[in-house]
Amino acid sequence: MQLNQVGACDGHVRPATRSDAPGIVWVSNSSILPGEDVGFGESMDSPFRDTSALLSAWRDPNLVQGEEVLVAEMDGRIVGCVTIEDRGRELELVNIDVPLELQGRGIGTMLVRSVEQRARAAEKQAVTLGTSRNAEGVAWKSLPWWQHLGYRVTHEEENPWTRSIGPGVREIRMRKDLPPE
Ligand SMILES: CC(C)(COP(=O)(O)OP(=O)(O)OC[C@H]1O[C@@H](n2cnc3c(N)ncnc32)[C@H](O)[C@@H]1OP(=O)(O)O)[C@@H](O)C(=O)NCCC(=O)NCCS
Helix, strand or coil: CCECCCCCECCEEEECCHHHHHHHHHHHHCCCCCCCCCCCCCCCCCHHHCHHHHHHHEECCCEECCEEEEEEEECCEEEEEEEEEEECCEEEEEEEECCHHHCCCCHHHHHHHHHHHHHHHCCCCEEEEEEEECCCCCECCCHHHHHHCCCEEEEEECCHHHHHHCCCCEEEEEEEECCCC
């Protein structure tokens, strides 16, 4: 991993291809500690956890379950992954993962900035996303990170996804408006 002169990471973000599947699965399976997401939205049935499941779900060029898959690459290695979904006037950032051992080096920020650039290029008004609050009222640990990147909480809600996690779980909806440049 290299940092450039301004301390940012020297990588790039590009649309994923099928051949990235093993790297994407590695990233998805190594971004949190085992069991850390219990009560927040475990993704045991996600196709991103297993290479053959991911390849079965893959629709060329880079769609999985209707989400576009982008990867961060450094020195030919997949070091992060983000999925996005077109929601009309908004672009939803559905999922983002950086392996634990590579966190805190700017990869996540690079992925988010790339999503924002894509949203601007597509003349979207905002990037939106959701994170969760467990039944005990504790927000998932990424909330302050999103706020640091300029995302604000719009509201909290219960919906089919939160009910699938358990009673009392809420989704924290966040948004970053993208004024035209
Ligand atoms: C969330 C995640 C994608 C962040 O990726 P990352 O590569 O570690 O993030 P970065 O290294 O780009 O973040 C660094 C920046 O965030 C800031 N930051 C880091 N942790 C922070 C925190 N808890 N609160 C506020 N700011 C924080 C740093 O100061 C730094 O800011 P700077 O660029 O202005 O110096 C990664 O931690 C991850 O995969 N987590 C597990 C999966 C997850 O929670 N996904 C989000 C689901 S909603």
